[in-house]
Amino acid sequence: MLSSSGRIIGAVEIGTSKVAVLVGEIARGHSLNIIGLGVASSRGVTKGEIIDYKAACECTGQALEMAEKRAGARIEEVWLAQTGGHLDGFYNEASVNVKSADNTVTAMDIAHVCELAKEKELPEGRTRIHELRRPFRLDGRTVPNPEHHCGRRLEVGYWIVHGQQSKVSDNIHAITGHHIEVSELVLASLANGTLLTTAEDRAHGVLVIGIGKGITNYVLYRDGHVLITGTVPVGGEHVTNDLSIGLRVPQAPADVLKLRYGRALVQTRSRDDKVWLDGALTIGDRQFPRLAIEQITAARTGELLEVVKKKLGPAFVPEQVGGGVVLTGGTAKLPAIEEAATRVFGLPARRGEAPPWVKEELRDPMFSTVLGVFQFGLRALQESPGGGTRRHPSFLSNLKKIFIST
Numbered sequence: 001m002l003s004s005s006g007r008i009i010g011a012v013e014i015g016t017s018k019v020a021v022l023v024g025e026i027a028r029g030h031s032l033n034i035i036g037l038g039v040a041s042s043r044g045v046t047k048g049e050i051i052d053y054k055a056a057c058e059c060t061g062q063a064l065e066m067a068e069k070r071a072g073a074r075i076e077e078v079w080l081a082q083t084g085g086h087l088d089g090f091y092n093e094a095s096v097n098v099k100s101a102d103n104t105v106t107a108m109d110i111a112h113v114c115e116l117a118k119e120k121e122l123p124e125g126r127t128r129i130h131e132l133r134r135p136f137r138l139d140g141r142t143v144p145n146p147e148h149h150c151g152r153r154l155e156v157g158y159w160i161v162h163g164q165q166s167k168v169s170d171n172i173h174a175i176t177g178h179h180i181e182v183s184e185l186v187l188a189s190l191a192n193g194t195l196l197t198t199a200e201d202r203a204h205g206v207l208v209i210g211i212g213k214g215i216t217n218y219v220l221y222r223d224g225h226v227l228i229t230g231t232v233p234v235g236g237e238h239v240t241n242d243l244s245i246g247l248r249v250p251q252a253p254a255d256v257l258k259l260r261y262g263r264a265l266v267q268t269r270s271r272d273d274k275v276w277l278d279g280a281l282t283i284g285d286r287q288f289p290r291l292a293i294e295q296i297t298a299a300r301t302g303e304l305l306e307v308v309k310k311k312l313g314p315a316f317v318p319e320q321v322g323g324g325v326v327l328t329g330g331t332a333k334l335p336a337i338e339e340a341a342t343r344v345f346g347l348p349a350r351r352g353e354a355p356p357w358v359k360e361e362l363r364d365p366m367f368s369t370v371l372g373v374f375q376f377g378l379r380a381l382q383e384s385p386g387g388g389t390r391r392h393p394s395f396l397s398n399l400k401k402i403f404i405s406t
Helices: 053-071 107-118 165-176 188-196 199-204 236-247 251-261 290-315 337-345 365-383
Strands: 007-014 018-026 032-041 077-082 088-097 126-133 136-138 141-143 153-164 181-187 206-211 216-222 225-232 274-276 287-289 325-328 349-351
Touching: 007 053, 007 165, 007 365, 018 053, 018 365, 032 053, 032 365, 053 165, 077 165, 077 188, 077 365, 088 107, 088 225, 107 126, 107 153, 126 165, 126 181, 126 225, 153 165, 153 225, 165 181, 181 188, 181 365, 188 206, 188 216, 188 225, 188 325, 188 365, 199 206, 206 290, 216 290, 225 290, 236 251, 236 290, 251 274, 251 290, 274 290, 287 290, 290 337, 325 337, 337 349
Parallel strands: 007 077, 077 181, 206 325, 325 349
Antiparallel strands: 007 018, 018 032, 088 153, 126 153, 136 141, 136 153, 206 216, 216 225, 274 287
């Protein structure tokens, strides 16, 4: 819980390729000053999930220590990004009859319908991460805040995101093992969406896709609210794997070729166009056909975007996504990926850009998630009753009660 005098908060992402930590000082009025940064190569993490706890804990500790050293302060609590193929979601809605004799909606009516919409039980071993409210409807019409409005029937729905309890606990333990409390969980997709889109984008409808090394996150907004969010257990390393197999080279040089010559759409026409792996013409250096590299990277990128579109299902209606598609993550640096996304979704696409307030050293897409964790958390504080004083149960003793409503 934040005190009125301010707190030192860490925003942490334990990803497949790296662990990123930002340290922020949150002062009175919920203003944020970023005072530290720590990054470490990730170990023991695959597709956003911890598979080797000791290795993951060690690299997380390195990033935390580096961030604290640069900040010159001890992190008091952490807001932790969540991703991984174990995450899932479902939609649940409820409706109530307005109780007052004059059909005026009261705060009790609103609280009652929200509670009913959120009360669906999860399967054993699952824990709630987020409960994301969609707009209220009063007698069939959308009403941002129905209190004091007149009507007979009040409806609301929630997109409820849940994860495997053991995997969520592993992520939390990687932080608490260093004697730091985890006080918030924030989906990586929501962090990216909050940072890289404006309120106007979200009101018009916008799709944000974050393509990491091992996993892809997505979130679709409509009418200013989250309509659906999810993950796909495919990312940039799958492009590298295909290059490794197709070109018959180990993973490391395949990744170099992807970064230097890969494209999301094929541009090269000549089969005789060759590129060098190193270009130093030393022993072991090899030439590869540029066309083959582009064909492989383009095919895998297109397949990935098609998978996201399929996961969105009927929720994706191009006419209701006026803000287009926003791409982020390391793989979003692939040349022509905007054009590839436009072909798949039939919408204008762009690479996500951090807001002007973000310092130059943090504008790389690799920091989008941790920056977004801060922005999402601050927004939730500002929107919470009482000006942002919220109570959180212990994650480790009562994990099933963890959620953030927006």
